[in-house]
Amino acid sequence: MITIVGAGPAGSYLGYLLARLGKQVTILEEHSQVGSPVQCTGIVTNSIEKFFRLKNEVIAKRLDKVVVVSKNSSITVNVDEIVMWRDRFDRLVAEMAQDAGAKILLSHQFTGFDGRNAIIAKDKKNNQTKRIKADIIVGADGPYSAVAKAAGLSSNSKNYIGMQAKVKLKADTTAFETHFGSDFPGFFGWVVPESEGIVRLGLGCFENTQEHFYRFLKSRTGKKDIVCWESGLIPLYNPKKTIQKDKVYLIGDAAAQVKATTGGGIIPSLKAAHTLCGCIVNDKNYNKEFRKQSGRELLLHLKIRNVLNKFSDADYGRLLELMSQEKVKNVLKKYDRDTPIPLVANLLLKEPRFLSFSKFLFA
Ligand SMILES: Cc1cc2nc3c(=O)[nH]c(=O)nc-3n(C[C@H](O)[C@H](O)[C@H](O)COP(=O)(O)OP(=O)(O)OC[C@H]3O[C@@H](n4cnc5c(N)ncnc54)[C@H](O)[C@@H]3O)c2cc1C
Known part of the structure; x- marks a missing residue:
């Protein structure tokens, strides 16, 4: 039995992938409906x-x-x-999980572990406390992750x-x-x-x-x-964050799997769901696999963020001047921020003067 806490995009998409493979999946969602309240630009x-x-x-x-x-x-x-429409998107992914066979328990809030193979959840609708069997527990419960806290996985990110x-x-x-x-x-x-x-x-x-x-x-x-x-x-993405401890895993915002340049976490969490699904099914080390499959990209976003954070208004002006060239705009149209490695490589190839900003890496 796999219990996923949180029916946001990370939890529901992982639930969908696992249920599609015939795994028994239960998703707990503390709100009475999936997708609300919205806290996202979408x-x-x-x-x-x-x-x-x-x-x-x-x-x-x-x-x-x-x-x-x-x-x-x-x-x-x-x-x-x-x-x-972020609420409709969350509901779409949750429906995909349900159609694949996952069970979603609404108004169920994870409150802690009960030994190694069960969790405690508060059924908010019936004001009851429940013990739910869980051989594997996934915290897909957002940036305040109660699962991370209970498992000792919260860091000072x-x-x-x-x-x-x-x-x-x-x-x-x-x-x-x-x-x-x-x-x-x-x-x-x-x-x-x-x-x-x-x-x-x-x-x-x-x-x-x-x-x-x-x-x-x-x-x-x-x-x-x-x-x-x-x-x-x-x-903010933290490359040192531990996202698996024994049979407890973190995904999405709970794992800080967010692009540091833009704050976008939806696509990184869908990608992470594929990695985590493979790790659960093949009993692989998710800390290592995630770094292998997404770590380099998210680290590049973080490095760019660290450079941008040292920019003055004049540096931004200079950046926009370089970006305004047609050859640079063509690269920006062809490669998006979800493929940052080819994007940056091609930007540097077309306009080597971007390299002048690398001085901020060491400033
Ligand atoms: C203002 C803002 C704008 C953003 N704009 C964008 C954007 O334009 N594009 C983009 O890609 N990303 C954006 N993001 C980031 C994006 O919203 C997140 O990265 C994304 O929602 C992460 O999905 P998730 O499933 O990990 O977490 P969440 O979407 O936070 O889902 C977590 C779920 O867990 C549930 N939950 C929490 N605790 C418990 C508990 N104890 N028990 C049971 N359930 C629980 C919550 O109710 C929630 O449904 C934005 C974020 C903010 C704050």
């Missing part, structure tokens, strides 16, 4: 369709441009991105505070914006259209997030235009 590259086809009702928009904005300049780059609201704002509905520089310290800001007149506006920060968020909001509109909040934590 933007992914079209690489998501390497995993499975998205149904139309999951897609809010397809965007073919990103406007990259720094303090004193901006450029537009052609891309191929999908903005999803850092989390960004991702502050985001749905806001009434007229914006180009074919493009999203990313904002960099001293008004967005340590990360970046975004404006992503979801429908005519509504955008998802947010930023990530380690500190003073509210102050930065409200300044950003004020530069575009006001508090009165906030429709609802969709904020949450964004884990």
